[in-house]
Amino acid sequence: MGRHSFCGVLPFLFCRMWHERSQDVTGDGLKRNSRNLVFILLLLFSLIIRLILAASVHGYDGDLDYYRGWAEAAAEDFLLVYGSGNVDYPPLYLYILRYIGKVLLRLNWAPDSIFGIILIKMPAILADILSGILVYMVTARKMSKKTALILSGLYLFNPAILVNSAMWGQTDGIMTLLVVVGLLGLYHDRIMVSAFFFACACLMKPQGFIFLPVLFLELIRRKSLKKFLLCMATGLFTGFLIILPFSLWRDVWWIVRLFAGDYSKYSYASLHAHNLFSLVGGDMVRDNTMFLFMPYRTWSYLLTLVVLGFFLYLYIKSNTENRIFTAALVLQAGVFMFTGRMHERYLYPAVMLLIMVFIYCRDRRIFGFFALLSLTVFINQFAVLFYVSYKDTMPFVTPAFNITTRVFSLINLVAVVWLFMVSRDILLKDRVMLWTADDWQ
Numbered sequence: 195m196g197r198h199s200f201c202g203v204l205p206f207l208f209c210r211m212w213h214e215r216s217q218d219v220t221g222d223g224l225k226r227n228s229r230n231l232v233f234i235l236l237l238l239f240s241l242i243i244r245l246i247l248a249a250s251v252h253g254y255d256g257d258l259d260y261y262r263g264w265a266e267a268a269a270e271d272f273l274l275v276y277g278s279g280n281v282d283y284p285p286l287y288l289y290i291l292r293y294i295g296k297v298l299l300r301l302n303w304a305p306d307s308i309f310g311i312i313l314i315k316m317p318a319i320l321a322d323i324l325s326g327i328l329v330y331m332v333t334a335r336k337m338s339k340k341t342a343l344i345l346s347g348l349y350l351f352n353p354a355i356l357v358n359s360a361m362w363g364q365t366d367g368i369m370t371l372l373v374v375v376g377l378l379g380l381y382h383d384r385i386m387v388s389a390f391f392f393a394c395a396c397l398m399k400p401q402g403f404i405f406l407p408v409l410f411l412e413l414i415r416r417k418s419l420k421k422f423l424l425c426m427a428t429g430l431f432t433g434f435l436i437i438l439p440f441s442l443w444r445d446v447w448w449i450v451r452l453f454a455g456d457y458s459k460y461s462y463a464s465l466h467a468h469n470l471f472s473l474v475g476g477d478m479v480r481d482n483t484m485f486l487f488m489p490y491r492t493w494s495y496l497l498t499l500v501v502l503g504f505f506l507y508l509y510i511k512s513n514t515e516n517r518i519f520t521a522a523l524v525l526q527a528g529v530f531m532f533t534g535r536m537h538e539r540y541l542y543p544a545v546m547l548l549i550m551v552f553i554y555c556r557d558r559r560i561f562g563f564f565a566l567l568s569l570t571v572f573i574n575q576f577a578v579l580f581y582v583s584y585k586d587t588m589p590f591v592t593p594a595f596n597i598t599t600r601v602f603s604l605i606n607l608v609a610v611v612w613l614f615m616v617s618r619d620i621l622l623k624d625r626v627m628l629w630t631a632d633d634w635q
Contacts, residue, residue, distance in 0.1 A: 229339045233330055233346065237323055240350035244322065244360040248315045249308050253363035254579055261291060261314050261363070262305035269295025276440055276448075282456045285436050285449075286397040287365060290317050311363070318359035321367040326350040328374065329549055336553050345549055348564075354545050354571040362579055366542040369399040373522075374546055376405070380412055381518050385421050389428035397436050400453055401540060404529050407502070408522045411509050460535050463490035466581075466599065467536035468574045470497070473603035481534045494534030501528035504614065512621035516554045523547040524617050527567075531610040538578045541571050541606070558629040559616050563609065570606050573598065 252258075260280065268275045268291050275281055275288055294313055297303075303310045326346045333342035349355060358364050372395035379388030392409055395402030413422045437449055463476030463483070471477070471490060481491040505525045509517055523544060530541045548564040551557075581595040619625040 229343060233343055236343070236347055236350060237326060240326065241319070241323060243351070244319045244356065245312060247356060247360035248312045248319065248363075251361040253311060253315065253361065254582065256582075258311065258314060258363045261294075262310070264288065265291040265295035265298065265314065266305070267295075268292035269299055273439055273442060276444075276452075282452065282459065284397040284400065284452065285440055286394055287368075287399075288440075289436075315359060315363045318363070318365050318367045321365075321371045322350065322355055322359050325355075325367060325371045325374070325546060328371070329546070329553075332378070332550070333553050337556075345553070349546065349549060352545060352568050352572075354542065354568045354575065357572055357575045357579065358539060358542055362539075362575060364539060365399070366401075366539050369395050369402055370543040370546050372398060373402060373405050373543060374550060377408065377518055377522055377550070380409060381515065385413075385425045386428045389425040390432050393429040393432035394436070397433060400456060401543075404526055405522055407505065407525060408509075408518060411506070411521075412518060415509075457535070460537070461491075463494070463534045464536055466538040466574070466578045467530065467540060468538070468570060468599060468603040468606045469531045469533075469536055470603070470607055471534055471536075472599050473607060476534075477599055490534055494532075497532035498529065501525065501532050504528065508617060508621050514621060514624070516551070517621055519547060519550045519554055520617050520621055523551055524614060527610045527613060531607060538574045541567065541574065545571055552629070555620055555626055556629045557616070557620055557626045559627055560620075561629060563613055563616070566605075566609055570602050570609065573602050577602075 264275065264281055264283070267281070268288050272288070272292050275292075281288070294317075297313060298305055298310055301309075303313065305311075305314070326349050329349050330342045330346040333345050355367065359367050372391050376388045376391035376395060379385070379391060388409065392402070392406065395405070409425070413425055441448065461481050463479050463481045463485075464471040466472070466477060471494070474485065476483075476485065476490050479490065481494065482489050485493060502525075505521055505528065508524060509521045512521070526547060527541065527544050530536050530544075544567050545564070548560055548567060552560040552564060577595055577598050581591055585591045585595070
């Protein structure tokens with residue numbers, strides 16, 4: 195399958211499945227149709243599980259309270275929603291919250307009722323389902339449909355994914371989906387598609403900016419001024435259209451102040467993230483605090499430069515097309531591990547990125563990282579959710595949380611450093627421990 199043949203339109207998957215089911219009546223066709231049916235049932239079951247969890251687990255009050263307030267404000271006066279004083283998210287999610295607020299008002303559902311909570315969690319839940327479909331589609335093009343079923347199932351029922359959307363009520367899955375589609379567009383030379391989705395990711399969550407170096411380096415590597423300008427124009431125009439409705443009564447720099455204010459708001463070495471700074475005692479410690487002979491903030495800047503240097507080294511030296519996904523994974527995991535002001539959820543995109551790297555390079559070590567980091571990402575999110583909910587009522591929660599933070603920070607540190615070494619093997623030395631079809635038996 196050629197690089198230019200990729201079609202990223204997810205809703206057409208079910209149409210294609212139905213067409214295959216109705217047209218192909220051979221033995222192979224029946225087998226293929228049965229796997230398509232299994233996949234559809236897998237999607238439905240994963241949706242049911244998410245709805246049950248969404249109704250059963252109240253979620254993270256701090257985030258859900260903000261979403262409720264923003265949804266109501268956006269539904270009442272969308273253009274002035276940033277005037278409410280507490281909206282610190284980029285604009286894209288406000289478009290979604292506007293319609294959630296309108297549904298809540300029309301159906302007269304209380305935002306903190308079971309139905310209201312499910313509705314607020316629904317965009318992230320649907321992003322999970324779309325991500326599962328995307329994994330299935332990409333895997334089916336590169337590997338077997340059996341493998342596609344397995345990998346999509348491992349993503350759809352992954353505890354790290356379930357806890358983020360259905361239990362917590364967060365939206366990292368939406369941003370991750372946008373980033374991965376952007377990377378796929380870049381891989382298949384769909385520059386305008388890539389620029390559009392990268393712009394959407396950045397205006398969904400600030401963490402989307404972490405992946406922009408991949409886009410810019412790949413464009414520079416292709417040495418096409420036309421593609422570079424087309425990409426810039428598409429991204430800027432997309433951002434302009436998203437931001438425009440909120441900019442009619444504001445100066446042109448309001449969006450810059452929004453991002454800068456969001457970054458400065460969380461000036462801690464670590465915000466419960468299982469990373470290097472939590473390991474050395476920086477969890478919820480102001481990043482102007484001295485550690486050894488420098489403030490945590492300075493250590494963060496220096497270590498971030500090291501991560502960027504390693505990322506650049508891999509990207510510039512690599513001649514394999516897999517560099518797009520692998521380098522993005524290295525950059526994202528490295529920033530989480532060695533940069534300050536990281537939250538507990540910021541390693542979340544690595545779970546899907548690991549699947550994408552595995553699909554395109556088939557290295558069994560990458561599958562091992564997928565299993566390990568799925569566990570640590572789940573533990574990090576679940577520990578914080580449990581800690582916030584029960585720290586005032588159960589005295590053993592705080593010491594257990596502190597021990598968990600140190601232990602899994604160390605595990606993550608070892609895993610990320612090991613991931614750097616494996617990525618270097620794959621991209622620079624062409625050393626791949628190939629996963630074969632027999633490994634699924």
